Amino acid sequence: MLKTLITAVLGLAALAANAQNGFTLNGKLSGNHEGQKVMLTYRADDKAVKDSAIVKNGGFLLKGKVADAVKAQLTLKELGEDKSPMTMEKMLAQDAQEFFLENKDITVTGSTIRTALIKGGAAQADYLLLNSQLKPLQDKMKPLSAKMQQYSKEKNDKAKDELFPQLRAIRVEMNKVEDAFIQQHQDSYVTLDLLNGRSGVIDVEKIGPAYNALSPRMKASSQGKKLGERLKVATKTDIGKPALNFVQNNTEGKPVSLASLKGKYVLLDFWASWCGPCRAENPNVVKAYKKFKDKNFEIIAVSLDDKKEAWIKAIETDGLPWIHVSDLQGWKNAVAGMYDVKAVPQNFLIGPDGVILAKNLRGEELDKRLSELIKN
Template identity: 45%
Template sequence: MKKGLLLPALLLPAFVHAQDAYTIKGKIGTHSEPVKAYLMYVADGKRVTDSAALNNGEFTFSGTVKSPASATIALSYGPGTPRPIAQKSSVSVYLEKGEILVQSKDSMHNATVKGGPNNADNAELNTLLKDVNARNGALMAKYYGASPDMQKDSTFMAGLMAESKQIEDDREALLKQFLAKHTKSFVALDVVKQLAGSTPDYATVYPQFTKLSSEVQNSEAGKQYNDYLNKIKAVSIGATAPEFVQNDPEGKPVSLASFRGKYVLIDFWASWCGPCRAENPNVVKAYNNYKDKNFTILGVSLDQSNAKEKWLKAISDDNLTWTHVSDLAFWDNAVAKQYAIRSIPQNFLIDPQGKIIAKNLRGEELDKKLSELIH
């Protein structure tokens, strides 16, 4: 064997694990300590946070990434900062090879980001969405500026909802327009995520994902999102609900399989979740209407390890008289991860054979669906 042929093999690991070095140079007004800049992003599935004190508005971050990654830089002005200021103190950037400049005469909210093709693409996307974002801001101001009586007026609210729907439709059209032109951009992966929303439909989202270049799909972030989409596929309507076992409040294991032969609503919620608690009366109504007709509910709580009493109190206060389970692991709840849960409330309606036949039924939709199935 010729020794020269060994060289590519020996060098291969270096290419496989290559890292792109980045440097962020910031200049935001003339702020100095105690004002700090915080850089936040995800690497290897874990959240990473770095910080730097400002000196006459200047700060620097440096590091490496396996592939371009979306990040947020936020300013912390210290305790007592008015909420409106704190909410407008961040900017999105893409960590990529080379020097990245983040600059503004006053606030992070007004900062420009330059450096690298992905930050250029992100600036283009922000410009594209500027109008719909302004319309949405005006709509929110209209709602919060209305009197309590106006906020309860059905005609007023119907008008706002119609306007909101039009804004979202226009936003979706713009995102698809951007995606069609930037399939090689890592920004496009985040556009796919925006189009997907918090409760993605695999049949809709996966075709959008496949439009991305192989480089983006095979990046760390791309592979992670593809894994997530595969989990979504496993819990899509028509799929057999993945089996699981988790303990009830007394520590006794409860299996999904033990409910086979009944219609089962797997309800993901938590005592700390306001929208979940607001939806509970509708779930209680459905349970009481159909509990004697081959229907039951299995509640899966995303409460935390130090909040068992709050979980039990919420069950009692909201009259949730069905079976409940939890590992009290918050967002790391094993069943929630298995079912690709990233927002709550969410639910899955399972038929007597264990097949998922509906998802995320809210309000009267749940009662209506059950009335179609159970007589």
């Protein structure tokens, strides 16, 4: 009897412990949202996770478990699915809010999701603090952003160009606020999220010291480990380091190696047919290629396409007469992985000795740098 009682008590204790290991998200909305759907979305192990609940008597409840605190989003939707394409206007009009989800009791209270107060967990407390510090600058930016959207609809490029300096100045001030937060909160998932947000293209000199200053707990988290691994790769492909050799097939299915171009100045260019900024940059690259192609200069372009037809068509349409390679694996392209390419366009200028001389030269910068290097 005693043994059975002890077993039961231990079982209840285990259940209680397991319950504490998960999150409970309890919402209470004062507006008229009866029957609407609340969507919870976040990413775990690079996969999208979705859950939902229906608002009943003004409330909703969601439960689950996350490995680490993670940025998530709550969105309130009508029960009927809207199958029309997502537009910028629709995205901005969504009744949604981002927050940090961790295995705690979390409360959501307000008249809408957008304006609700979301509380629960240390990460969300940090996020609320950062948002309170950024709010005065965000309030300055909102009317300017609204004007920018208006001018875009009107195709008033002159007015848009005049707004950019004001928006950039506010963004600089926001960066300063975030920088101070990063320095003061080195054991925060919010700091780790800020660093990840700045790491689409890793600047080793900026990201490296900030990552090294993180607490052991942050470095040991899932996102911390991934950023650490990316930083190692970025360090290997930084300016002054030997370019990593690779072999991929060209448009005819024949293998081409980077090493075969040693002795020349080489632009290693990452792009894709579906990448608007890449296609917009191509005329500048064509101009530089025509100017220097007979002066010991070559381009090898690695495409992040997954459809050969689209890749070939873009090469022909944009008139790109240099070397093209791809494994047609999209974002899983092996060379992109070697060079930690998480955003395109990106490029690396490599010297005749195979050492990386510069990164991400845009517009006239490529022509200017090649003019400095190639004198005759």
